[in-house]
Amino acid sequence: MAKNTKTPAMVLQELTVKLALAPPTYEITNCRSGTHDNRFDYVVRAAGIEAFGTGSSKQIAKHDAAQNALAKLKDLNIYNPSEIPVQEFKVATSYAPPGSPFKRSPNCIGPLKDMCAENKIPDPIFTLRSDVGPPHCREFTYECKVASITTVATANTKKMAKQIAAQEMMTKIKDVLPELVENYPRKEDTLLALPSIESTEKAIGRYEEMFDDVVIDKTVKVSDFANCFKKQMNEYEKTIDDFEEDLKERTVEALARILDKIGLKFTSRVIQDKPTVICLVVNSDSPFTTIGFGKTDQEAFGMAVSNAFEILDLYLRL
Structure with a gap:
């Protein structure tokens, strides 16, 4: 048999398609994060049954729930592991309820x-x-x-x-x-050493990874930031009327449309977990970066997008 790479969630999804049933639905029932002992509880409903899963991340909890659902469907003779095999789920979690196959995450x-x-x-x-x-x-x-x-x-x-x-x-x-x-x-007998060439190269690599293509024209001064969008508007022959609807919508799709009209794009990266901090960067001539934070990635990204609109609304009207 060929090496199987299907996770429990993938197998459960494939099973419902094969049986012409509605796809599995996952619902989070409990969330504890921001500690060294994170815990997420999920319930999955599929093929007329429901099963619960727990893990130290949402992904692990969902796979745990899917695996428990497959076990139930196997007992009901609805799921045959030989037809759609599932990969062994080896990852450990920080929370291990009694009887769970997972081990407690070490804190070392x-x-x-x-x-x-x-x-x-x-x-x-x-x-x-x-x-x-x-x-x-x-x-x-x-x-x-x-x-x-x-x-x-x-x-x-x-x-x-x-x-x-x-x-x-x-x-x-x-x-x-x-x-x-x-x-x-x-340690107290040694002098503080200057950063090694290796550590310096790693730092430069990390900077380039996070801020690739942020600055198109490196000769532009930060003091000229207020004019960079007006310059793009003139180059692409756009006026504020071309952006009014998107400025009112204030969604990530609207942000992408605004930037596309003036030849720009944006990227976002998670720069901190718990609480989540996300950096949103627009590749304008002058660095244009907004920060968002929240309990979840979605909440943090939403704040970063909202902050980007506050700046865009101001400078597109100059």
Whole structure:
């Protein structure tokens, strides 16, 4: 049999299509976030049954619910795993109810940093080595490095991968701690070093990743920001009348239409979790960036879009 890559949610969706039934519907019943012990509860309804799922992220909770639904449908002889096999769901969650196949997420990054501080050895450095897979089932691989020791871990969330790598690092350090302490000077005995070439290159790469194509004409001064949209309007022969309806609508689709009319586009990136902070960037000559924050990505993005309209409405009317 060919290697199967279908998640529980994908299999449940395919099953309803095969049976000519309505697609599965997911509803969140509980949400606890912004802590080290996040928990999301979902209920899924499909093929006349409902099942519940729990996880440390919405994605995990939905897959858990779908997997429990498939188990129910199998007992009712509606679902045959041999016809539509499901991939093994291995990811761990921070919350593990009794009987759950998931394990509790380790919380090891803080203790690892404390261990390094107490023994006067370098702080841990976490580096994302890979980010692969489809959006609904990504795999993240993180490297944890302390001095000459390196550990690597892979999981379905960045947080989990870092935690597992930190846990393995603590185990390794305990085995070689005397030698490690001997080979590295005490922190208070060393001078603060300038950033290495490697760390500088990483910082530049991160900047280019976040702000690619933000500034088209780097000779334009920030003080000329107020005129950049008027310049685009003149170039594309547009007047304020061409934007009135979209300015009133104030949706992300309206924002895209406004910018498209004057040859611009926007990108958005999550720059912080819990609470979520999103940066929205318009690729105008002068940097045009708005920030939104909220309990969810949707709420934060909505604020960033709203702030963008406040600025656009002002400068398009100059």
